[in-house]
Amino acid sequence: MNKNSNTYQILYAAIxxxxxxxxxxxxxxxxxxxxxxxxxxxxxxxxxxxLHISAPxxxxxxxxxDKYVTRDLLIDQNGNITDSTKNVAFNxxxxxxxxxxxxxQQLPVLECTLDDGxxxxxxxIYGAGLxxxxxxxxxxxxxxxxxxxxxxxxxxxxxxxxxxxxxxEFQKQFENKSLFQDEKFTSxxxxxxxxxxxxxxxxxxxxxxxxxxxxxxxxxxxxxxxxYEPFFKKLKQ
Amino acid sequence: xxxxxxxxxxxxPLSKDNPVLVQILGICSTLAVTVSLEPAIVMGIxxxxxxxxxxxxxxxxxxxxxxxxxxxxxxxVVAALVIMVQQFLVAYNYDVSKQLSVFIGLIIxxxxxxxxxxxxxxxxxxxPSFLDGIGNGLGYSIILVIVxxxxxxxxxxxxxxxxxxxxxxxxxxxxxNGLMILPPMALITVACxxxxxRARNTELQEN
Numbered sequence: 001m002n003k004n005s006n007t008y009q010i011l012y013a014a015i016x017x018x019x020x021x022x023x024x025x026x027x028x029x030x031x032x033x034x035x036x037x038x039x040x041x042x043x044x045x046x047x048x049x050x051l052h053i054s055a056p057x058x059x060x061x062x063x064x065x066d067k068y069v070t071r072d073l074l075i076d077q078n079g080n081i082t083d084s085t086k087n088v089a090f091n092x093x094x095x096x097x098x099x100x101x102x103x104x105q106q107l108p109v110l111e112c113t114l115d116d117g118x119x120x121x122x123x124x125i126y127g128a129g130l131x132x133x134x135x136x137x138x139x140x141x142x143x144x145x146x147x148x149x150x151x152x153x154x155x156x157x158x159x160x161x162x163x164x165x166x167x168x169e170f171q172k173q174f175e176n177k178s179l180f181q182d183e184k185f186t187s188x189x190x191x192x193x194x195x196x197x198x199x200x201x202x203x204x205x206x207x208x209x210x211x212x213x214x215x216x217x218x219x220x221x222x223x224x225x226x227x228y229e230p231f232f233k234k235l236k237q
Numbered sequence: 238x239x240x241x242x243x244x245x246x247x248x249x250p251l252s253k254d255n256p257v258l259v260q261i262l263g264i265c266s267t268l269a270v271t272v273s274l275e276p277a278i279v280m281g282i283x284x285x286x287x288x289x290x291x292x293x294x295x296x297x298x299x300x301x302x303x304x305x306x307x308x309x310x311x312x313x314v315v316a317a318l319v320i321m322v323q324q325f326l327v328a329y330n331y332d333v334s335k336q337l338s339v340f341i342g343l344i345i346x347x348x349x350x351x352x353x354x355x356x357x358x359x360x361x362x363x364x365p366s367f368l369d370g371i372g373n374g375l376g377y378s379i380i381l382v383i384v385x386x387x388x389x390x391x392x393x394x395x396x397x398x399x400x401x402x403x404x405x406x407x408x409x410x411x412x413x414n415g416l417m418i419l420p421p422m423a424l425i426t427v428a429c430x431x432x433x434x435r436a437r438n439t440e441l442q443e444n
Contacts, residue, residue, distance in 0.1 A: 003304070004304070004305060009305060009306055012301070012302075016313060020314075023317065024320055027321050031324050031328040034328040035327045035328045038327065038331035039327075
């Protein structure tokens, strides 16, 4: 058969692509369950991290998570609980949720009970960095006002610059900062050293050299947490 | 098994015909994944695997490939293998897959691969092609590991994540060199290695 005839080439390409497609689909299906477990565990350890808890090893993550995260909540715009079935908040896909219009967005909250019996409320947040998405989990004290801990992650920020939002030193700054000033939600801003926010909100130092990622964290905090204002106010009472 | 020609295919890329140092291929990923040792080693293993298998597959079907669409065929084979490696990493080594993220996908565009497929696998039998793939992958990995060693040591003061620079150095004012973490220093480190390599192998020097 003539190797350079059109029929041969087209048939060759078609059969090759079909074969490769079948093999890839098979590999994907075979590995999917294991991958899903890894991705869920990664998310769990990020949530635990916001609570300053780390599981002793990878296998212990689900057990540790179940021990501390006691209730999953979905709330509405007025701060009322609409759903509290197990894992309902954990399973909210923030990357999709954020694209919906404000009144359609789900507002997940993870209610956690620490060893000393105090309750913390972990809010997932999601936003844009310089190169790709950034996200995080903010643990709020039961006074509905101050931050207990925060954890940030990113998909593809610059190593040594924007990627440093995952470092403890940056995340530590958020502890004990207040989301409210004079009973008004002001969020916590990320500011360049020496600058102060105009609305009088609490602020933390940005990462030098990573202006856009730092601003992304600031925007993400404000836009995602603002919807929880009624919920926080209810907590205070 | 290892005739003289096969030995050359396996061992030449380690030094005299090193893909990074002599052929100056695959520089982009060398800059990207060498901030610390662990991702560098995983990347090395991934490239060796993909190279060896794509070389064998292309070599096996070399007599059936229509010359006009051979690049497409090579790309499909490489891309399929790379996606498989990526899926396996997500399933079995999630942390490293997170660190390497886009760079595994970029193995597809690593010029070493296409270069070896075109120059070697298309004209040689599977066994020598396999050795050639392993050899070139190893040659690439060695450089990755050397660069990563220096960058992690000087940039973070650690080796494999363990602190090796004693704490009293930091207490007395020693600072990690933040520049080592950024890509430019990887380029300079590679250049230094090329310098040393050429100084030792005089036959490689151009006039």
